[in-house]
Amino acid sequence: MATESSTLSHVREDSASKTSLPWVALGLAFVLGLSWLTRFLEKQVPVWVDGGWIKSVEFPVYAIALGLLGSGVIGLFGIREKVAPAFRTEFFIKTGIVLLGASVHLHVIAKAGSRGVLQALILVCAVFFFTWWLAGRLKIADTLRALLATSVSICGVSAAIAAAGAVRASKEQIAYTATLVILFALPSIFILPWIAESLGLSGPVAGAWIGGNIDTTAAVAAAGAIVGEDALQIAAIVKSAQNVMMGIVAVALTIYFTVYIEKKATDSTRSVGRDLWARFPKFVIGFILASVIATIYLNSGGDAANIKTINTLRSYFLIAAFVSIGLEFRVTKLMAEGWRPVVVFGTAAVFNLFIALLIASLLFAGFEL
Amino acid sequence: MKKTDSRPHDPDLAATDKPSGGGMSEDWWATLVGLGLALIALLGFIPNGVLW
Numbered sequence: 007m008a009t010e011s012s013t014l015s016h017v018r019e020d021s022a023s024k025t026s027l028p029w030v031a032l033g034l035a036f037v038l039g040l041s042w043l044t045r046f047l048e049k050q051v052p053v054w055v056d057g058g059w060i061k062s063v064e065f066p067v068y069a070i071a072l073g074l075l076g077s078g079v080i081g082l083f084g085i086r087e088k089v090a091p092a093f094r095t096e097f098f099i100k101t102g103i104v105l106l107g108a109s110v111h112l113h114v115i116a117k118a119g120s121r122g123v124l125q126a127l128i129l130v131c132a133v134f135f136f137t138w139w140l141a142g143r144l145k146i147a148d149t150l151r152a153l154l155a156t157s158v159s160i161c162g163v164s165a166a167i168a169a170a171g172a173v174r175a176s177k178e179q180i181a182y183t184a185t186l187v188i189l190f191a192l193p194s195i196f197i198l199p200w201i202a203e204s205l206g207l208s209g210p211v212a213g214a215w216i217g218g219n220i221d222t223t224a225a226v227a228a229a230g231a232i233v234g235e236d237a238l239q240i241a242a243i244v245k246s247a248q249n250v251m252m253g254i255v256a257v258a259l260t261i262y263f264t265v266y267i268e269k270k271a272t273d274s275t276r277s278v279g280r281d282l283w284a285r286f287p288k289f290v291i292g293f294i295l296a297s298v299i300a301t302i303y304l305n306s307g308g309d310a311a312n313i314k315t316i317n318t319l320r321s322y323f324l325i326a327a328f329v330s331i332g333l334e335f336r337v338t339k340l341m342a343e344g345w346r347p348v349v350v351f352g353t354a355a356v357f358n359l360f361i362a363l364l365i366a367s368l369l370f371a372g373f374e375l
Numbered sequence: 376m377k378k379t380d381s382r383p384h385d386p387d388l389a390a391t392d393k394p395s396g397g398g399m400s401e402d403w404w405a406t407l408v409g410l411g412l413a414l415i416a417l418l419g420f421i422p423n424g425v426l427w
Binding site: 094096097101102103104105107108171287288289291295296299300303308309312313315316319 | 400401402403404405406407408409410412413414416417418419421
């Protein structure tokens with residue numbers, strides 16, 4: 007269908023002229039309703055199902071599934087174009103990323119010493135450039151290349167969104183990357199702790215390995231917790247150090263795409279400085295500010311419970327974002343990307359496993375908290 | 376006020392920093408809302424029981 011293959015930006019632009027405030031309000035209520043249902047399932051399913059893998063299913067899975075279901079419902083009633091302007095995927099994720107900054111505490115990262123930061127630096131660089139190189143060999147578009155490399159090397163969907171702002175990726179490319187991140191993160195929660203145990207890795211090494219491998223922060227916590235308390239703490243620190251890299255990579259990508267890729271494509275005479283600023287994902291500034299504010303707050307004796315409240319708020323925004331991804335999902339456009347991105351992501355994930363194991367074993371051998 | 380962009384129009388672009396009303400871009404709205412909520416929470420104005 008023509009409407010199915012059209013891009014989401016088109017859907018939104020077209021929809022804007024075919025809708026009215028009550029329809030947008032209804033769309034927003036729909037997103038919020040599905041978000042609430044996601045939170046409900048995330049909390050209740052582990053209670054209903056005692057044990058088993060389903061206990062570790064995280065909100066992105068429920069949110070996308072409910073979003074897809076919702077997409078079918080609004081399609082059935084023929085109101086998609088009227089309610090679509092309320093599906094603000096990027097706004098929800100960007101706000102979620104700003105709130106994520108509050109959980110990146112600079113003093114905690116400092117406590118892990120140079121090890122955590124060094125691992126994050128080496129690992130992010132190695133995995134990013136390997137993925138970038140491989141995607142280039144398979145002739146994947148530069149924008150999707152950037153999204154795949156950023157998501158697999160840093161922190162999944164959040165990093166992909168930050169990169170998407172810098173490189174101006176399409177929404178389908180964001181959805182594609184998000185789907186890959188979730189598909190790979192889910193089995194990793196169980197497989198990595200099992201491998202860590204089989205290899206007899208110490209808690210800190212296992213934690214550093216898990217933190218450096220799994221893309222979603224929540225999945226890192228789940229896998230770390232399976233191994234033990236030491237592993238959980240180190241995994242969280244390594245992940246936080248990697249999250250910091252998100253801002254740095256967003257800046258680097260902005261510069262690279264503005265100065266090299268776009269200049270080459272358009273031979274534009276526009277000022278580089280103006281282009282850089284226009285393209286720079288400004289919410290990264292919010293992310294950094296939130297991190298600084300939360301660090302100062304905790305260092306001056308602030309209540310850690312309030313940070314937990316911010317984390318819960320962040321979850322709500324990310325749930326709304328994943329629901330919107332499900333609602334906006336278009337299979338046709340996604341299929342057009344073909345199998346190559348899956349190969350790139352899968353190969354990069356395996357490369358990440360080996361390189362992270364090597365680095366974690368070298369840096370965290372004999373380490374004690 | 377609509378933001379102009381001299382770059383060639385590509386319908387596939389997400390244009391993640393598009394204006395979303397009131398002349399302020401979506402990035403700045405997200406920053407404002409995110410930091411605003413974070414500050415309100417840090418000041419203890421959002422009781423734990425309110426969020427589920």
